[in-house]
Amino acid sequence: MDFLEHLDPGITVIDTGFVRPRFDAAYLIVENGRGAYVDTGPNSAVPRLLAALQARRLAPEQVDWLIVTHVHLDHAGGAGLLLQHLPNAKLVVHPRGARHLIDPRQLMAGVRAVYGPEVAERDYGELQPVPAERVLETHDGLVLELAGRPLHFADTPGHARHHHCIWDEASRGWFTGDTFGIAYPDLVTAGGRYAFPTTTPVQFEPEALHQSLDRLMARDPQVMFLTHYGATRDVAAHVAMVKSQLDAMVRLGRAAAGQADRDARLRAGLAALYHAEYRRQGGVLDDERVEALLEGDVELNAQGLGVWLDKQAAAAA
Incomplete structure (x- = not known):
C-alpha cells in the first residue's frame, strides 16, 4: 500500500x-x-x-x-x-x-x-x-x-x-x-x-x-x-528554521498591525517570505508549484496572525 x-x-x-x-x-x-x-x-x-x-x-x-x-x-x-x-x-x-x-x-x-x-x-x-x-x-x-x-x-x-x-x-x-x-x-x-x-x-x-x-x-x-x-x-536544523520563520512572521504581523489593508498585507507578506526562504535554501520548484503547495498555509497563517493581532490590540486597549 x-x-x-x-x-x-x-x-x-x-x-x-x-x-x-x-x-x-x-x-x-x-x-x-x-x-x-x-x-x-x-x-x-x-x-x-x-x-x-x-x-x-x-x-x-x-x-x-x-x-x-x-x-x-x-x-x-x-x-x-x-x-x-x-x-x-x-x-x-x-x-x-x-x-x-x-x-x-x-x-x-x-x-x-x-x-x-x-x-x-x-x-x-x-x-x-x-x-x-x-x-x-x-x-x-x-x-x-x-x-x-x-x-x-x-x-x-x-x-x-x-x-x-x-x-x-x-x-x-x-x-x-x-x-x-x-x-x-x-x-x-x-x-x-x-x-x-x-x-x-x-x-x-x-x-x-x-x-x-x-x-x-x-x-x-x-x-x-x-x-x-x-x-x-x-532535528536541530529543522527547529532553527522554524524559529527563524516564526520570528519573521511575528515581525511581519506587527508591521501590518493597524493598516487598513492588514489582512491583504499579511497574505502577500507570508507568500513572499516563504518563497524567498525556500529559494534561499536552494529550492528548485517553479513559482507556480510553490504557490500551489503553500496557498492554503498562507491563507490560514494570515488568519491566525490576524486573530493574534486583534487579541494584542484588545489587551492593550
Whole structure:
C-alpha cells in the first residue's frame, strides 16, 4: 500500500489522503502485539487507518489507545468514527479538547465559520461524538504504557492551547502534531526540507510556541514525527528554521498591525517570505508549484496572525 511507510521501531506513517499526497499523516505504533494511533486525519481517512492495522497484522481489538495531539480536524476529525471500529481503545486527548470530541457541535460550528459550510462538509463530513466513558484526559507528565512501551505526554501550547506532544523513548522521538511546524516532502531543498510554523486560528501564541519548541528539544530528540509531514531526523536544523520563520512572521504581523489593508498585507507578506526562504535554501520548484503547495498555509497563517493581532490590540486597549 503506497500510503503506508513502516519505520523502526514499530512505527507506521499513514498518509491520510487529506488534501493531497504527503500532506497529512497519522501514525500507528505497534509494540508486542498491541497498537496505538497518533492523530487520525478526517473521517475519510478511516479506511486507510484500518488498512494500516491489517498491514501490521493487528486486529482492531488489539488497539489500546487512540491519541490525538489536538482537536483541529486534520488531526482529530476521524477520531469518533475510528473509535467505533476499536472496541477496546480509549481516546486520549488534552483536557482542553476533550469536550469538543465528546460533543463536537461547537467544534464543527467553528470549522464552518473558518472554512465555510460547503468546504467543511466536503473535507470533514459530520463529526461522530465520542462516548465520555471512553475518553482519557491527559495532564502534563502523564505516562501511558503500550505493552510496556512508555509514551510521555507534554503540554505544548503555542499552536493551540489544547495541544500536547508525545515522547516515545523507543525511537527517541516526539510525535509533534503542529508544534514542530510544517515540512512538506515536496518542498525539499539543497539543505533539506523547508520548514515553517503554522499559525492557524484561533489560539496562536508566539511566546508559548517558542517555549514549547525549547521543551521538545530539551530531550535531545533523534527524530520528530510531524503530522505535516512524516519523520524528520535533521532535528536541530529543522527547529532553527522554524524559529527563524516564526520570528519573521511575528515581525511581519506587527508591521501590518493597524493598516487598513492588514489582512491583504499579511497574505502577500507570508507568500513572499516563504518563497524567498525556500529559494534561499536552494529550492528548485517553479513559482507556480510553490504557490500551489503553500496557498492554503498562507491563507490560514494570515488568519491566525490576524486573530493574534486583534487579541494584542484588545489587551492593550
